[in-house]
Amino acid sequence: MFHEGTLALSQVEHNGMRIDTKYLGRTIKKLDKKIAQLSNEMKESAECRRVYKTWRKRYGVKTNLGSHEQLGRVLFDDLKIKGKGTTKSGRWKSDKDALEDIDLPFVKKYLEAEKLKKARSTYLGGILREVDSNGFLHPVFNLHTVATYRSSVSDPNTQNIPIRDTYVASLVRPCFISRSPSGQICEHDFSGIEVRVSGCYNKDPQLLTYIRDKTTDMHRDMAMECYLLELNQVTKEARYCAKNKFVFPEFYGDWYLSCANSLWMAIDRMQLKTAQGVSLKEHLRRKGIKRLGSLDPDVRPVPGTFVHHLQTVEKRFWEDRFAVYSQWKVDWWEAFLKKGYFDTYTGFRCGGLLDRKQCVNYPFQGSAFHCLLWCLIRVQKMLRKYRMRTVLIGQIHDSLLSDVAKGELKDYTEIAHKIMTVDLKKHWRWIIVPMEVDCEVAPCGRSWLEKEKYNG
DNA sequence: CAACAAAGCGCG
DNA sequence: AAAGCGCGCTTTGTTG
Numbered sequence: 001m002f003h004e005g006t007l008a009l010s011q012v013e014h015n016g017m018r019i020d021t022k023y024l025g026r027t028i029k030k031l032d033k034k035i036a037q038l039s040n041e042m043k044e045s046a047e048c049r050r051v052y053k054t055w056r057k058r059y060g061v062k063t064n065l066g067s068h069e070q071l072g073r074v075l076f077d078d079l080k081i082k083g084k085g086t087t088k089s090g091r092w093k094s095d096k097d098a099l100e101d102i103d104l105p106f107v108k109k110y111l112e113a114e115k116l117k118k119a120r121s122t123y124l125g126g127i128l129r130e131v132d133s134n135g136f137l138h139p140v141f142n143l144h145t146v147a148t149y150r151s152s153v154s155d156p157n158t159q160n161i162p163i164r165d166t167y168v169a170s171l172v173r174p175c176f177i178s179r180s181p182s183g184q185i186c187e188h189d190f191s192g193i194e195v196r197v198s199g200c201y202n203k204d205p206q207l208l209t210y211i212r213d214k215t216t217d218m219h220r221d222m223a224m225e226c227y228l229l230e231l232n233q234v235t236k237e238a239r240y241c242a243k244n245k246f247v248f249p250e251f252y253g254d255w256y257l258s259c260a261n262s263l264w265m266a267i268d269r270m271q272l273k274t275a276q277g278v279s280l281k282e283h284l285r286r287k288g289i290k291r292l293g294s295l296d297p298d299v300r301p302v303p304g305t306f307v308h309h310l311q312t313v314e315k316r317f318w319e320d321r322f323a324v325y326s327q328w329k330v331d332w333w334e335a336f337l338k339k340g341y342f343d344t345y346t347g348f349r350c351g352g353l354l355d356r357k358q359c360v361n362y363p364f365q366g367s368a369f370h371c372l373l374w375c376l377i378r379v380q381k382m383l384r385k386y387r388m389r390t391v392l393i394g395q396i397h398d399s400l401l402s403d404v405a406k407g408e409l410k411d412y413t414e415i416a417h418k419i420m421t422v423d424l425k426k427h428w429r430w431i432i433v434p435m436e437v438d439c440e441v442a443p444c445g446r447s448w449l450e451k452e453k454y455n456g
Numbered sequence: 457c458a459a460c461a462a463a464g465c466g467c468g
Numbered sequence: 469a470a471a472g473c474g475c476g477c478t479t480t481g482t483t484g
Contacts (some may be wrong), residue, residue: 065478068463086475089464095464148474150468157476160467168466169467194473254472271460297471361473365468397468397474 001346002143004048008377008392009141009151015391017158018179018403020447024128029118038113039065042106051106054078069093075102100269113145115168123172126156136179141395147358149348149366150397151373159396161448175312181392182406182444186454188397188416189438193371194420196433197364198251200345202328203432206321211433215254219243225313226263228287233274241266250317253357255300257295260310264292329360345430346370371424371435372398378419381412404441413439413454 035351042048042065056063064070072092077084084098092098099107105409131137142152153159161176162168178185190196192211195218199207210218218372223234223242245262266272272280284290284306294306301308318326336342341351344363354362372395379400380392389405390412400420404412421438440451 064480069480091463093463114464121479122466126477136480146475148472150477154476157467160465160476162466164467173457250471252472252474253470258471356470357473365474369468384473399468 001370001377003104004377005373008373008380009143009395011380012137012376012392012394013141015393015403016132016138017393018177019127019131019135019137019175020177021131021135024131024175027174028120028124028128031116031124031171035113035116035120038109038116041237042109044111044192047103047105048109051075051079051104055439061067065110066115090409105203113167117290119162119168119171123162124175127175130156139394148350148362148369149344149346150369152397153394170449174447176448178442178445179403180406184404184409184444185442185446185448185451186402186404186409186412187399187440187448187451188402188413188420189421189440190368190372191436193368193398193435194364195251196373196435197368197431198325199433200430201332201363201367202324202325204322204328207325208433219247222247222313222317226310227272227280228284228289228309229274233276233283237270237272238280241270241272244329246313250314252361256310256314257297257307259314260292260307261295264306297382328454329356330364333359344370345428371428372400372429374427375416375420375424376400378423379416382415383412386411386415394446406444409441410456413441413456 011037013149032051043052050241051074055065055070058074058078059070069091072083075081076092076367084093086092091436094351096111099111127137130139137156137158139153139158140155142154143149145152151159162172176185188364195207196211199211207218210216217239219229219239219242220234223229223238224231226242226246229238241263245266246259249259249262253417267280274280274283289306289309291305293302293307295307301311332342333356338356341349342363343349343361344367345366348366350359350362350366376395379402382388383390383392388408388411390408391401391403392400393406394401400416402412402416417437417439424435425431439454440456441447
């Protein structure tokens with residue numbers, strides 16, 4: 001599969017992604033201006049003066065407003081703001097999490113500037129550096145670099161193009177356009193494939209039911225438990241938080257203390273409410289949970305705190321709800337210790353120095369990607385067989401990116417959908433759950449940003 | 457100047 | 469006992 005995959009991905013490299021170079025140049029200029037403007041405000045506006053003066057006092061001509069190490073010293077040493085601890089080497093933590101609750105205009109501007117600088121240098125700058133004279137990008141796909149036997153992409157990396165922050169996405173994604181004014185950027189995405197594949201390994205009956213029975217909803221149920229909600233009180237946002245701040249972290253080996261913290265912070269940051277409009281802080285207070293509680297691992301959780309509550313949620317999660325999954329992890333790890341390796345269902349052997357979490361996470365991270373890779377190979381064969389003009393232009397772990405030629409959308413999406421949901425399952429009988437695919441398509445000649453849900 | 461480590465941040 | 473997994477890329481700051 002990797003031999004065929006290498007050939008297929010080299011074709012994807014050759015195809016390349018069309019770049020809107022005019023937009024790129026324009027947006028770089030615009031961002032440079034915005035970044036300079038922000039930097040100016042940090043130095044000269046009245047509301048920022050106190051912080052900037054303190055900074056100058058400490059660093060003089062060495063003042064660098066892009067240095068997070070300097071920022072940490074200024075805020076947490078000089079201005080006595082309460083920090084969020086230090087890194088391993090003893091410097092103040094100064095990432096987004098440590099800064100975003102500080103109510104200073106200077107810090108708000110700093111965070112905004114850092115965000116724009118990231119967009120400017122990593123993304124727009126990276127694209128500009130790599131785009132060829134025809135306006136095409138040809139990123140490099142690797143199958144030999146990743147410990148889990150996933151893929152990686154470089155020069156530039158097109159597997160981490162911004163999407164979650166809608167503003168940054170709206171700056172970067174318009175760069176990626178169809179190669180023809182009548183063509184369409186199209187993306188097929190396996191939904192929840194890592195969870196599905198993990199179900200194939202651990203065969204936890206509860207997890208399999210969640211996957212197979214569409215009337216059930218794991219993330220909704222965990223939102224109910226985490227925030228003590230009734231079914232009719234769960235909002236989309238609460239479900240989102242349960243999914244991304246509890247379920248996935250727990251599946252990958254996180255623990256209740258850090259989950260409790262991020263779920264709790266999310267209430268204010270995302271202004272979480274019940275469906276009826278009551279703030280979740282207030283809601284929890286009515287249920288007897290009045291504060292977060294200590295995040296110190298050595299302090300025993302106190303009843304009436306959110307930390308204590310999450311401890312019980314975690315216990316039920318692993319000991320009652322997903323007990324079979326829990327036991328599978330124990331068995332898989334012990335088998336690895338005994339043999340020194342494990343084999344994935346897709347035919348890969350992982351050995352060497354692995355810790356417990358890596359050992360129980362690698363098999364489905366790799367296997368999930370192999371599902372996508374197998375489909376990519378097949379889709380490309382079909383495109384060639386039917387002499388279609390649609391081309392594959394990328395792959396993002398569980399999704400397939402294409403530039404669909406005029407008049408081929410219906411055929412292409414049918415082919416891709418069938419391969420991903422039907423043929424794949426026939427090829428690998430270990431896939432004992434349904435595979436589901438979301439398809440998104442951009443209007444003719446428009447960019448990757450503008451993809452929207454497509455229904456046959 | 458190059459090489460490297462650390463910290464940070466984007467994605468699945 | 470430790471306290472999410474996997475990547476690539478950038479800037480800062482140090483070292484030789």
